[in-house]
Amino acid sequence: MFAPSAAPILVLSQNTKRDSGKKVQVENINAGKAIADVIRTCLGPQAMLKMLMDPMGGIVMTNDGNAILREITVQHPAAKSMIEIARTQDEEVGDGTTSVIVLAGEMLAAAEPFLKQQVHPTVIIRSYRRALEDMVSILQNQVSIPLDVNDRSKVAQVVASCVGTKLISRHLDLAVNIALDAVKTVLLEENGRREIDIKRYAKVEKIPGGTLEESKVLTGVMVNKDVTHPKMRRYIENPRIVLLDCSLEYKKGESMTNVEMLKESDLTRMLELEEEFVQKLCAEIIAVKPDVVFTEKGISDLAQHYLLKAGISAVRRVRKTDNNRIARACGATVVNRTDELKEEDVGTGAGLFKITKMGDEYFCFVTECKDPKACTILLRGASKDVLNEAERNLQDALHVARNIMLEPKLVPGGGAVEMAVSRALMEKAKNVDRVERRAYEAAGLALEIIPRTLAQNCGANVIRTLTALRAKHASGGTTWGLNGETGELQDMVEAGIWEPLAVKQQVYKTAVETAILLLRIDDIVSGSKKKGDKDEPVRNEPAEPQGQNE
Known part of the structure; x- marks a missing residue:
């Protein structure tokens, strides 16, 4: 009142x-x-x-x-x-x-x-x-x-009891093995501390088609990309991998840049400058003799031409998260400028680079890594609904396996x-x-x-x-x-x-x-006011319509 x-x-x-x-x-x-x-x-x-x-x-x-x-x-x-x-x-x-x-x-x-x-x-x-x-x-x-975390059968038993309540329980052994393999792969031990970052380094890739039995953990990384040029190599054993966070294109000036051309050779000179710049970028990459180049930005047609001549396969517009995973898997370092490239930045830990077509899309595999600290879980299934549910169930299994590894008590x-x-x-x-x-x-x-x-x-x-x-x-x-x-x-x-x-x-x-x-x-x-009210607070009585005054 x-x-x-x-x-x-x-x-x-x-x-x-x-x-x-x-x-x-x-x-x-x-x-x-x-x-x-x-x-x-x-x-x-x-x-x-x-x-x-x-x-x-x-x-x-x-x-x-x-x-x-x-x-x-x-x-x-x-x-x-x-x-x-x-x-x-x-x-x-x-x-x-x-x-x-x-x-x-x-x-x-x-x-x-x-x-x-x-x-x-x-x-x-x-x-x-x-x-x-x-x-x-x-x-x-x-x-x-x-619990002894080195006893795989015991750990598998715990993960199985947690996954047993899920839809994926029909493929229990498969789900448990995938979870344990993935967690073991991304486990990082430093100074007696254990770190298991599932979110960033254990990526689930869902590809409709096939059956759930075909799902597996890759000893490396898979990204939904193809090489930029059709003539580049698509199958390389023991590749040398370079990861870049810069574009292999000519940097255009800002929108207000004015260029005054007085004679016809000026345009030719400008085009030559562009070409020289791209050639310099490619020369710096070719100097470290890589087989594959992944970049998070674009690659111009000219850069593709130079890389192709040097026998280098290139993949462009890779996600930052995927680039970080590839870095962990093959031991490469993501470089921000080509002139900073050194021999130690090249990743040599991968055993195989290949491009495979699955369904309608091309996928790039960097697998058979010697010591992969990142992995991709490849999920196959009849439909998107089945795959989405399988992924949710698998995330639970991964977290359970992670919790046991970090705190082995049951x-x-x-x-x-x-x-x-x-x-x-x-x-x-x-x-x-x-x-x-x-x-x-x-x-x-x-x-x-x-x-x-x-x-x-x-x-x-x-x-x-x-x-x-x-x-x-x-x-x-x-x-x-x-x-x-x-x-x-x-x-x-x-x-x-x-x-x-x-x-x-x-x-x-x-x-x-x-x-x-x-x-x-x-x-x-x-906090909301009724129409016509000035300063009075509005009381929410749960039994009455919202914003009712008493």
Whole structure:
């Protein structure tokens, strides 16, 4: 209600303020639960796919939590926060995007009864914070086991359990081997530090046609380019490679350059100058005796002529990222000026340069590298939809392999770790202050949503399965979980279903932190103004149309 003055002021009674806070919190919880419900069926090996249509009419079919939420358009600010955490999870560890949304939704739902019983949000938040600290310490000290990263079969087992829930799981061995080979290729060890940059140095190239079985990791780089001149060599063994970041063309003057020609020989002289400049550039390149030249800029017809005479193949307008990958693969250095070219800048690490036609396009391969620190993953498949989904699944596998290499610790999968952590939290709850204990226990029970969802998605009897699983954990079977295919209880150590500790830790941290963040919001005020209003703030009541004044 506004005071009848020239500059209206928002006046709220104490009672209205409290109701509004409660209303907004419940509304935020409902928004979080709604997002979690959309994603819930995408968890586990029996996950259903979602078909998404974008505004342009394109179709995406996927069960990847992050890919689905990227396409969804929501209005509610709390729902937007939920979508943001899937993106964070994907960027940070590359896997667990569905789990984090489901868990965050359940953490919010667990807080709802306390809000209705007039428990202050700060008390719930304090309990959740404490529960999160205990979750992380239980994960690190009680549940996780170390892994020998040199044992390929063990690492493959972990990657397989993460890819098993994806569409590519029919070609499980292939996907696992591709992920492990790619990560091993781009692994760089310096001064005892490990660096694995998948994003820049493990490029996925999708070529429709063929079958998924034909996909492989190349020991080098592939780019979608052809040589500039049809007479240049297209197959060179042990090539000497030069990489340039400059154009092999005559630099024209700026637009305001004026040239005064007084006699007809002036034009001839200008053309000669252009020719001499290009000839000088080519002579500097030919001096280091390369077989192949890659440049990020253009190559003029004259430069092509000189290079062809010297028996050099040239590829132009290569992407900067591709040029960097070729540099890592063959040991060359990207040079910015031809007059700076030296013998050590030439890459000699590649075993083969060849141009191959696949489908309608030409592709340039720089392969059989001696020590490639960059690679290209060549994906073949029936259609673009299949290839796009295979790429999304493969990215998850690559990230999982990377996480294991950087932090070689594992936790049992199939909901076993959630049950174990939940049970450990219940034990610790006995030492928690009575006011905070109930919310602390609720946070522990919320973890059970993961095995419950797995049971739901494979059609098992949820109550009976969870009761049996609790009984197993009570009698000391801390590695027992749920077989996502059949819905039966199984020892995850025997089944060989493991997950990286880094992924689980990130899931718990992101989910609980988001629940805490949304519980701290007690009001939504819109920055936009209604027509006719001057200075008054506009209050967003979730239950009423946007921009409604109170």
